[in-house]
Amino acid sequence: MSESVVAAHPEHASQTTPSQPPVARVLRDLSVLTGGQGGDGTLTVSDLLARYFHAQGMYVYNSRSVLSRIRGGYAAASSRASVEPTMAQKALQDVIVAFHQDAITFGEKTLSADGFILGDEKVVTNPGQNTVLLPISITAASKLGNPLYKNVIAFGALSVLMGMDREVARKVVEQRFGRRSEEARAKNLSAFDIGVELAAKSPGPKPRFSVERGTAKDQVLLTGNQALAYGFVVGGGRFFAGYPITPATPVMETLMKILPQYHGVVRQAEDELSAINMTLGAAYAGARAMTATSGPGFSLMTEALGHAGEAEIPVVITDCQRVGPSTGEPTRNEQSDLFHAVFASHGEFPRFVLAPGFPQDAYDIGIQALNLAEKWQLPIILLLDQALGENMQTTPRLTLKGVSVDRGKLLSQEALDALAAYKRYEFTKDGVSPRTIPGMKGGQSQVTGNEHDEWGHVSVNVENRKMMMAKRMTRLRLAKPDLPPPIIWGDEKARVGFIGFGCTFGPIREAQGLLKRKGISSRFYQARTLWPVPIETLAPFLSSVDVVFVVEHNFMGQFARLIRSFVTAHNIESIVKYDGSSFVAEEIAGHVEQMMKEHASYVPSKTPIVTYESEGGGF
Amino acid sequence: MVEHVKPIQPTWCPGCGDFGVMAAVKKGVLELKIPSENLVLVGGIGCSGGIHNFMDGYGFHALHGRLLPTAIGVKLANPKLTVVAIGGDGDGYAIGMGHFVHALKKNTSITYIVMNNETYGLTKGQASPTSHVGFEGNVEPPVDAILTALSIPAAAFIARGFSGTPKEATALVTEALRFTQERKGFAFVEILSPCVTYNDTYDLWREKVEDVGKRPGYDKADRGKAFSTVLDVMHSGKIPVGEIYRTPDDQLYTSLDRTLLPNPAEAPATVDISVAANLARYEKMLASLE
Numbered sequence: 001m002s003e004s005v006v007a008a009h010p011e012h013a014s015q016t017t018p019s020q021p022p023v024a025r026v027l028r029d030l031s032v033l034t035g036g037q038g039g040d041g042t043l044t045v046s047d048l049l050a051r052y053f054h055a056q057g058m059y060v061y062n063s064r065s066v067l068s069r070i071r072g073g074y075a076a077a078s079s080r081a082s083v084e085p086t087m088a089q090k091a092l093q094d095v096i097v098a099f100h101q102d103a104i105t106f107g108e109k110t111l112s113a114d115g116f117i118l119g120d121e122k123v124v125t126n127p128g129q130n131t132v133l134l135p136i137s138i139t140a141a142s143k144l145g146n147p148l149y150k151n152v153i154a155f156g157a158l159s160v161l162m163g164m165d166r167e168v169a170r171k172v173v174e175q176r177f178g179r180r181s182e183e184a185r186a187k188n189l190s191a192f193d194i195g196v197e198l199a200a201k202s203p204g205p206k207p208r209f210s211v212e213r214g215t216a217k218d219q220v221l222l223t224g225n226q227a228l229a230y231g232f233v234v235g236g237g238r239f240f241a242g243y244p245i246t247p248a249t250p251v252m253e254t255l256m257k258i259l260p261q262y263h264g265v266v267r268q269a270e271d272e273l274s275a276i277n278m279t280l281g282a283a284y285a286g287a288r289a290m291t292a293t294s295g296p297g298f299s300l301m302t303e304a305l306g307h308a309g310e311a312e313i314p315v316v317i318t319d320c321q322r323v324g325p326s327t328g329e330p331t332r333n334e335q336s337d338l339f340h341a342v343f344a345s346h347g348e349f350p351r352f353v354l355a356p357g358f359p360q361d362a363y364d365i366g367i368q369a370l371n372l373a374e375k376w377q378l379p380i381i382l383l384l385d386q387a388l389g390e391n392m393q394t395t396p397r398l399t400l401k402g403v404s405v406d407r408g409k410l411l412s413q414e415a416l417d418a419l420a421a422y423k424r425y426e427f428t429k430d431g432v433s434p435r436t437i438p439g440m441k442g443g444q445s446q447v448t449g450n451e452h453d454e455w456g457h458v459s460v461n462v463e464n465r466k467m468m469m470a471k472r473m474t475r476l477r478l479a480k481p482d483l484p485p486p487i488i489w490g491d492e493k494a495r496v497g498f499i500g501f502g503c504t505f506g507p508i509r510e511a512q513g514l515l516k517r518k519g520i521s522s523r524f525y526q527a528r529t530l531w532p533v534p535i536e537t538l539a540p541f542l543s544s545v546d547v548v549f550v551v552e553h554n555f556m557g558q559f560a561r562l563i564r565s566f567v568t569a570h571n572i573e574s575i576v577k578y579d580g581s582s583f584v585a586e587e588i589a590g591h592v593e594q595m596m597k598e599h600a601s602y603v604p605s606k607t608p609i610v611t612y613e614s615e616g617g618g619f
Numbered sequence: 620m621v622e623h624v625k626p627i628q629p630t631w632c633p634g635c636g637d638f639g640v641m642a643a644v645k646k647g648v649l650e651l652k653i654p655s656e657n658l659v660l661v662g663g664i665g666c667s668g669g670i671h672n673f674m675d676g677y678g679f680h681a682l683h684g685r686l687l688p689t690a691i692g693v694k695l696a697n698p699k700l701t702v703v704a705i706g707g708d709g710d711g712y713a714i715g716m717g718h719f720v721h722a723l724k725k726n727t728s729i730t731y732i733v734m735n736n737e738t739y740g741l742t743k744g745q746a747s748p749t750s751h752v753g754f755e756g757n758v759e760p761p762v763d764a765i766l767t768a769l770s771i772p773a774a775a776f777i778a779r780g781f782s783g784t785p786k787e788a789t790a791l792v793t794e795a796l797r798f799t800q801e802r803k804g805f806a807f808v809e810i811l812s813p814c815v816t817y818n819d820t821y822d823l824w825r826e827k828v829e830d831v832g833k834r835p836g837y838d839k840a841d842r843g844k845a846f847s848t849v850l851d852v853m854h855s856g857k858i859p860v861g862e863i864y865r866t867p868d869d870q871l872y873t874s875l876d877r878t879l880l881p882n883p884a885e886a887p888a889t890v891d892i893s894v895a896a897n898l899a900r901y902e903k904m905l906a907s908l909e
Contacts (some may be wrong), residue, residue, distance in 0.1 A: 220909055230905065234897075234901050236893075238887035238890060238892060239695065239696055241688075241692065261900070262897065263880065263887065263890040265695045265696070265879050265880070265886075267695065269688065269721075270717060271717065273684075274688040274717075275688075277685040277688035277689045278689070278695070279692060280689060280692060281679070281688065281690060281696065283696075284679060284689075285659070285693040285700070286697065286889070287697075287887035288887075289692075289696070303682055304682060304685065397905070397908065399905065400894060400901055405893055417620075421621060421622035422623050422624075424624070437697075438656070438657070438659045438697065439699065439700060439888075441620070441654075442623055443621075443623065444623045444624055444675065445678070446679075447677075448678075449681075449682060456624055457624070
């Protein structure tokens with residue numbers, strides 16, 4: 001077993017500068033990094049670019065790197081557009097928009113050999129090679145009365161330098177700001193025109209390059225957080241309580257806009273303790289309910305997580321992970337809450353930990369989680385991460401195909417009336433008891449976090465305890481066929497495997513493409529159920545390849561370790577990253593190539609695998 | 620009718636003040652003819668929090684200190700229910716104090732009854748947030764939840780009763796239940812409930828309670844007057860009880876449940892969530908994504 005660490009951006013060492021200015025060429029895959037001080041509105045430029053390229057039929061992946069403060073500090077956002085589907089950042093930038101010297105200082109080493117920099121003359125003190133300096137913020141202040149219009153001015157200038165369709169770009173500005181007010185529309189359109197004018201007068205070739213039009217159809221721009229929120233609504237979710245926390249807050253913000261239209265309730269609680277307990281109360285009362293948080297908030301929720309397990313309350317908890325522990329790096333990406341999601345809270349109880357890999361997946365699994373929670377009457381943790389949660393990307397239009405509501409053993413009043421006796425925790429074959437909700441006549445019950453008998457009365461009887469433990473824990477085994485299956489991507493006959501979950505999806509998929517071009521074909525097990533560990537599909541996958549790279553954003557290689565605790569496999573390698581930034585495909589592919597080189601013998605013909613199916617009480 | 624869970628015998632010590640509180644709750648429920656299937660009792664952790672096991676209704680045993688968020692969640696999921704949160708002074712004013720203040724602010728139409736015995740009975744008599752200086756080595760002057768509640772602008776129903784004067788306690792609880800039945804907001808009733816085992820204060824409290832309503836010129840609609848009277852009574856060495864403050868109907872803030880769910884029949888727990896029932900709106904919503 002080997003744990004190895006990939007240094008951030010190993011291949012991004014500074015590039016040699018071309019002696020000739022770049023000539024116009026046509027790009028099929030490009031990335032624009034916008035960097036400045038927090039509060040500069042760098043995200044606005046990225047957002048406009050994403051909307052433009054989306055309108056041009058390209059696949060878009062936006063990512064951001066901001067500090068956790070509203071103003072100040074270096075903040076950068078990148079926008080990638082590609083003719084081919086992409087769900088990851090690009091290693092090298094084709095354009096850097098610099099609203100601050102830092103954007104050049106920190107960003108220049110990631111500029112591609114024939115890329116260029118668009119800099120704001122007022123703040124850029126040390127322009128790099130190939131920099132177009134324009135009086136962006138000064139003109140914004142003098143002509144429009146507010147330096148913040150520099151974002152749209154820069155976008156206007158980019159439309160010239162990047163050979164964009166002027167009318168489409170202008171329309172994007174109009175759509176983005178027109179909804180706010182007539183003044184916002186007019187001023188931003190002026191800003192765009194000013195940018196066009198400034199760039200037109202600048203020295204050097206115009207455009208520097210042009211961008212090929214894409215053919216992507218019926219795509220929308222969404223983040224994982226947003227997609228999850230929509231899934232929650234169409235899955236019948238009607239109650240949400242949360243507490244503001246980066247990067248999970250957009251789930252609450254999205255739901256605040258839409259849920260009240262469906263007689264739903266969204267509440268901002270006084271803390272995460274309140275948020276989860278309100279959610280439990282609403283779920284107990286019969287609403288499909290969810291809370292969403294990030295690591296620190298999830299830590300506060302752990303007592304209530306166990307309560308949901310013991311009291312058998314169907315509830316969904318989303319943990320949109322960030323860098324931990326403690327306050328960590330609130331705006332940066334990590335997947336280090338996996339162990340916590342799987343093991344959090346004292347005592348033993350069943351839970352499912354599910355992890356979508358891309359926005360559409362967050363929508364689908366969000367819907368499915370609501371059904372699973374009610375069917376199996378237990379807490380479900382949806383593990384997202386900052387990159388999946390916050391990065392906006394093109395996603396196939398969300399549909400209602402296959403969406404259904406399954407409330408499990410929730411009784412109707414008629415079904416309840418037909419019973420001789422109603423016991424909330426009745427022993428059953430599948431461990432799931434019929435459930436009533438307050439207001440139903442004859443369904444009165446005691447729901448409690450104390451160990452209890454079938455009626456819900458407190459009990460310390462040893463036989464009862466054993467039966468209740470079995471009743472609850474047996475669901476971990478019985479529910480397995482119901483849980484989201486993995487998706488296996490790539491070549492069936494490949495000898496190299498990848499395992500990953502969440503935001504590593506895009507980089508792994510792209511790395512598969514890079515490797516394939518070098519003659520290394522691979523298979524990728526995209527895990528969507530993390531707990532209970534899906535050994536039924538993992539074991540055959542591990543056996544089907546010579547070596548498996550488990551790619552994840554944490555120090556310990558948590559998923560690899562979790563898998564190893566259920567199988568004995570000698571072909572698992574870890575690729576981990578925990579510096580706060582997300583993997584790019586080149587890192588993963590480079591790592592695999594190097595490992596393959598170093599361990600030529602590392603291709604065992606037959607890898608013995610033993611699976612342990614029944615530890616302890618035997619789930 | 621289908622047989623359902625039966626109330627069990629209380630686990631309280633003989634003579635416990637909590638018996639009087641439960642009697643008051645039962646009488647209030649009876650008086651207002653609240654059907655037991657519409658009654659949700661959310662209990663906290665501690666002796667008092669077991670009350671839901673001893674009454675007919677839907678019982679939920681919440682986590683220590685978290686009964687208020689739980690009860691608010693129940694009410695906001697289905698405002699047709701009568702939701703009563705019942706716990707002790709440790710549960711409510713120590714581990715749950717943050718939620719207490721915010722429950723007053725949130726102003727959801729639920730009744731919150733705190734059985735205050737000025738000690739942690741279930742863990743055998745430690746000092747609680749309401750213990751006086753000197754009790755079990757306590758050196759911190761106690762909190763007073765009535766003063767706390769009075770300081771929250773939305774708090775509209777604030778009362779304190781005494782388990783030793785059951786008629787008055789019953790009247791306060793009944794009024795609180797009526798207040799929430801009418802969806803007027805959050806009703807808070809603290810009931811002094813002696814712990815006969817670790818802090819037997821029956822005789823002391825019988826001597827010390829003073830009904831503020833009997834003070835000449837007392838106006839329970841005057842928050843400032845209520846505050847100063849409560850302080851006066853406390854400074855004189857007595858314990859203020861009675862319906863201490865009540866916002867007149869025409870000055871009430873709209874309760875949270877009424878604001879969010881004007882029609883109680885259309886609520887998160889009861890609205891039709893099938894895809895078929897929502898199809899047109901779902902399609903429109905998804906089509907609006909760009």
